[in-house]
Amino acid sequence: MERKIDVDGLRLEHEDGAYVLETPGDDPARLDEAALDDALEAAEPYVSNWYYWEATVGGEGTARRAFLRWCERAPIVDAQRAGRAADATRSVPDRYQRLRDGLERGWGQLVVTTRLVDDAPFDGERVYDLCHVDDVDADAAALERYTDPREARKIARADEDGRYRPLKTAPTLRPGWTFTGLSGEQLVETVDAFYPATIANWDRERRGELDVDHWLETATRQTGIYDVVDELPREAVDWMAESCCVDSQCLRRRAWQYADGDDLSTPSGDGQFPCREPCSLVIAAAREWTDLESDPERRYELELTERELAQLSALIDAVADDRLG
Amino acid sequence: MQALVVASHGSHLNPDASAPTYAHADAIRETGAFDEVQEAFWKEEPHFREAFRSLEAEEVYVVPLFISEGYFTERVIPRELRLEGWDPSLWDSEGTSAESATLEAGDVEKTVHYCGPVGTHDAMTDVIVRRAERVTGDPQVGPGVGLAVVGHGTDRNDNSAKAVEYHAERIRDRGRFEEVKALFMDESPEVDDVTAYFRSRDVVLVPLFIADGFHTQEDIPEDVGLTDDHRRGWSVPADVDGHRLWYAGAVGTEELLAGVVLERAAAAGADVGDALETVRGDVTGTGG
CATH class of the missing domain: 3.30.1360.190 (Gyrase A; domain 2)
Known part of the structure; x- marks a missing residue:
């Protein structure tokens, strides 16, 4: 036997002409080949467990x-x-x-x-x-x-x-x-x-090896129609994370921040698996927000009756509170 | 071990955009030629950015399911895949002759063979013809029939039109069809005027697009006059200005395209065994 087995408590090695078998709770036993079969049978479930991970799953x-x-x-x-x-x-x-x-x-x-x-x-x-x-x-x-x-x-x-x-x-x-x-x-x-x-x-x-790309890194690398997203103000990035990345919207736990050492105030979430950089939907949303932010402000004058104004306010509130439909 | 990554655009809005990608990837999976086959997208998941990390193979062949050598295949995909040292000159192409470049990616320890897009491969010519055969139901279609290869086209990138013209010319050179034209949505000659460009009564239109979406299912049918309203559909063939137009839908949905993906990977060094024969054999329409 050329190699040693050491999986989940089962240890087996060939040493000085004998097999040394050990399972948790038992002292190592020195066995010859004839005795090994019986001993392995007695070492269940450690042996079948080893076989599953070694032969079926593999991929160490x-x-x-x-x-x-x-x-x-x-x-x-x-x-x-x-x-x-x-x-x-x-x-x-x-x-x-x-x-x-x-x-x-x-x-x-x-x-x-x-x-x-x-x-x-x-x-x-x-x-x-x-x-x-x-x-x-x-x-x-x-x-x-x-x-x-x-x-x-x-x-x-x-x-x-x-x-x-x-x-x-x-x-x-x-x-x-x-x-x-x-x-x-x-x-x-x-x-x-x-x-x-x-x-x-x-x-x-x-493994401690997650390669996180923070907002600024991902935004800066964009080109074409998404070239503008790095112009999004920092506070808008927080709003965006709050509307797109929280647990109620996405089950990944946000590992990216505004920049390395510059955290967003929005909670990262409790997801089992991490989100290592702003996804394509966030980038697309950022483009919309950037466009909105860069729209020039203008002054509009509306003539409404008092009742029309009240109706308009009620309508806006209903949309904001998601009471439509 | 070797893996294949089929890189595609995908969509945030159209659930059918990725259907051809999955279909071709599945056809290749079934041949067993690659230990792993992975789809990757710009607008869906897994994103190009995370295309390699789920793979165990050390050797990876990336084939872009795109039509032209342009913005996406030369800039976006290599950047997002983190291909170290990439430069479009590594393809040594004038716009339709890219083969592959071998590089490393920044986030994994793998060798990546970055192939040219399916759209500019010579085998794509056969896929366009197959599309014409399928829509007319005539395996011999050609004599007396006009063929329009329809592309998006854009004034921003010459290569977009080159791919369309390249295949149109190759088909024209075969002498099979009465007339062959390259027409475009966003540049001249425009597909809107398709009937003005053909003398033949029967004209087959094959859009050189990967997926059926807004362009192939809404814009082109309305622009060409197949229908006033795409929501009501159109007939195939449709009578327009004294011509019978056979509109084929996106070439990317043609099963034979899986063979072009394999050709790209094989040319870059992948061992695909007899997978090419298997994939081509499956699309004869004879059930074989």
Whole structure:
């Protein structure tokens, strides 16, 4: 044996002609080849757990692997370097106990359920189910069932009222569907279709390597019709973040500020995954605002009766309070 | 491992703008030629800016699903992808002959092959002809029939018109169609006057656009006189000024375009195996 196994408490190495096997709570045992098989069987669930992460998932150091480990509250390499509070992780036997019933974790409006497969070719095989947070307790038979990750695009395209959702992380994902029995790879593909690049950016942040572009950097780099957005006054950038980027509008947590060391006053939000720079919708909104700001002011005179003035005021208030329709 | 990124414009307003991008990317996914296939957009998500970070492959081929070598393909996409050391001269093109440039991106440790747009690839000529065959329902269409290749055109960038003229000329040289013209929305010769440019009674109009949207589904049909109001639709063919106009809709929605994406990546060094044959075989209309 040329290499050492060290995954989630299972340690196995070849040393001086013998195998040394160790699991949490047991002293290292020196075994010959004949004794190793029995010992590995006794070391369950550590062995099947190792096999799943080694053979099925693989991808050491990838965002995909980190996300799948996060889904079942397994410790993630490098997690100690993360700026945010470390996630509470669980041991292998504890995880297996929970995975039998299904272990749930939230990601925006998605809920991922990781579970062990009863009749799998090997004991530790996991599959993943995905549904809308509003459907966690719904009768599965009442939900549209999908298994192809690409179906997520169609679901994500329009909200419950059929309105197009150009911002995928808007909190307007429609409920009523479920993906079941996904492999780890398919789960990541499905989540990426609902919320593109959120796993990659979460992983970068977790490693302390998120590449944030603040407002001024992104605005300055624009050209063409968006060339003007860097002229937007600082206070207007705050208003814009307040109207476009807060949790009620977008589930990403805003990591960008006005400039490095110059924070906006608008709260960043509580989202699970970060927003690393102003998105294209914010840039488009900024262009509208910049145009509005640069419009010259003129004086208009209107002749109205007192009652017409009262009606106009009431109308404006109704629009402002969203009491129309 | 190798990955393909299909870079496209997308839209904040039109949910159908990205449909061709997904369709062509899916067709290529199904061939298995690439370990990963990723769509990326200017106005949708994932944005160009975050196109590479979800990929595990070290070798990435970027093919812009754009018509011309111009503002987007020469400036916006390379800037947003953070292609280090990019300069349009690396394509060594006069406006219709870009192939690819190999660079690194600022946010990932990968080798990026930045390809020319699908619109200026020679294989696009065949896609335009295929479009004409499809809309007329005639695999031999050509004799006695006029073909208008319709582009956006803009006075701000010569390359916009070059792509349209390039394909029109290639089709003309084949001698298949009675007459072939390049017409434009925003510059002369204008598509509004299409019937004045053709003697043939039957004229096929193929818009050299990637997606069906406001231009191809509203502006052109009304400008040409296919309909007074796009909301009421139009017939194919439609009788206009004594001509029968066969309006094809955006060329980018033609299935054969997936083959052009593959051609671009293969020319840049991607190993696409027999994917080209697979993609082309799927569009014969015979169910094969």
